[in-house]
Amino acid sequence: MRMIDLSSPVDAQGWEPETLSHEVITPAEGARHMAEEMSKHFGVEFDPEVLDDGELLSIDTLTLTTHTGTHIDAPAHYGTRASYREGPPRTIDELPLEWFHRPAVVLDLTDAEPGAVGADRIRSELDQLGRELNPLDIVLLHTGADQHAGTEKFFTHFTGLDGPATHLLLDLGVKVIGTDAFSLDAPFGDMLARYRDTGDRSVLWPAHFAGRDREFCQIERLAHLDRLPRDGFTLSCFPVKIAGAGAGWTRAVALIDEPDEPDAREESPA
Template sequence: MRIIDLSSPVDAAGFEPDPVVHDVLGPKEAATHMSEEMREHFGIDFDPAELPEGEFLSLDRLQLTTHTGTHVDAPSHYGTRASYRDGPPRHIDEMPLDWFFRPAVVLDLSDQGTGAIGADVLRREMDRIGHTPAPMDIVLLRTGADAWAGTPKYFTDFTGLDGSAVHLLLDLGVRVIGTDAFSLDAPFGDIITRYRATGDRSVLWPAHFIGRDREYCQVERLAGLDRLPAAHGFRVACFPVRIAGAGAGWTRAVALVDE
C-alpha cells in the first residue's frame, strides 16, 4: 500500500487573511517554563539546571483558525439551522468517523478557471473517467489552486461549485466533498460581483448554505491531488481533529493506494 499525503501545511511564513502566529519555546526556555508551571499548579520545586544540558522539551504555541491548512468543515459551520434533523447541526466532534475513511473519486476541474461550475461540468467529468461516485464515497475536486498556496492568489483565483453541482453529489449519496482550493464555493470577489449584477441570493455561498438543509462535510485546502495515480480505486482517510463544539477541525488527509 502506498500512502499519498493530500494535506497542505500550517505555515506561519505563508500569506493568510487570518495570520498564523507560531511561537516556539526552545528546549532551554521550555525547561524554565516547565519548572514554573510545576511550581504554580502542583507545588513541585525542580531546578531545570539538573536536566541533561539544562534542556527539557520544546513547546510550540499556535494562534490560528480551524480553517487554516487542510481541514474538515462540520455542519455547524454552515449556520444555526438544520432542517434535516431535530436539534442544531452537529459540531465536528459529533460527526461519525466512518464518513472520513472511504473509497474516493477525484474529478479534474483544473481547466475551469475562476468562478462557480455547475452539475453539467461534473457530469461531463464523470463521463470522461467512466465512473460515478457511489453512496458514501469521498469526492475530491482537483482545481489546481494548491499551486498558489501561501500567496494572496490562493484566496482569489480558484474554481468552486454552484448549488446544482453540490446537489448532484449529495443526490448520489456523497457526504464528504473535498477540494484543493481555499473554499468549495467560488472566491468571495466572484460571488459578490455576480450577486451585485443579478441580485440573485442563490449565488451567495451556495456550497456552504446548502448544508443548512442537507447534512454533509467539506474538506478544504487539500493539496497534491495531481499525484493520485487514477481517478478512482483508492481510499482516503481524513479524520478531523476532535475539537469540542467546533465548526471545523484540522486533518492530515491521505490517500491509500493498494499496489
C-alpha cells in the same frame, strides 16, 4: 500500500487572511518554565541545570482558526438551522467516523476559469470515471489552486461549485466533498460581482448554504491531488475532535493499493 499526503501545512510563514501565529518555547526555555511552574504550584524546587544540556521539552503555541490549513467543515459551519433533522446541525465532534475513511475519486477541473462550475461539468467528469458513485464515496475536486498556497492569490483565484453542481453530488449519496482550493464556493469577489449584476442571492455561497438542507462536509485546502489516479484509492481524513466546533483540521492521506511484485525466483511456465 502507498500513502500520499494530501494535506497543506499550517505555516505561519505563509500569507493568511486570518491571524496565524506560531510561538516556540525551546527545550532550554521549557526546562526553566517547568522549574518555575513546579515551584509556584507544588512547592517543589528543581534546578534545570541538572538536565543534559539544561534542556527538557519544547512547547509550541499556535493561534489560528479551524479553517487554517487542510480542514473539514462540519454542518454546524453552514448556519444554525438544519431542515433535515430535529435540533441544530452537528458539530465536527459529532459526525460518524465512517464518513472519513472511504473510497474516493478525483474530478479534474484544472482547465476551469476562476468562478463556479455547474452540474453539467460535474456530470461530464463523473461520466469519465466509467462507474457510478456508491453512497458515501468521497469526491475530490482537482482545481490546481494549491500551487498558489501561501500567497494572496490562493484566496482570490480558484474554481468552486455552484448550487446545482453541489446538489448533484449530494443526490448521489456523497457526504464528503473535497477541494484543493480555499473554498468549495467560488471566490468571494466573483460571487459578489454576480450578485451585484443580478440581485440573485442564490449565487452567494451556494455550496456552503446547501448544507442547511443537506447534511454533508467539505474538505478545503487539500494539496497534491495531481499525484492521484482518478479512481481506485481510499481517502483517510479523520477530523480533529474539537468539542462543539464547526470545523476541524485533518491530515488527509490517500491510500493506494500497490500490486504485489512477482517473485523473481519464480520459474516461467514451460
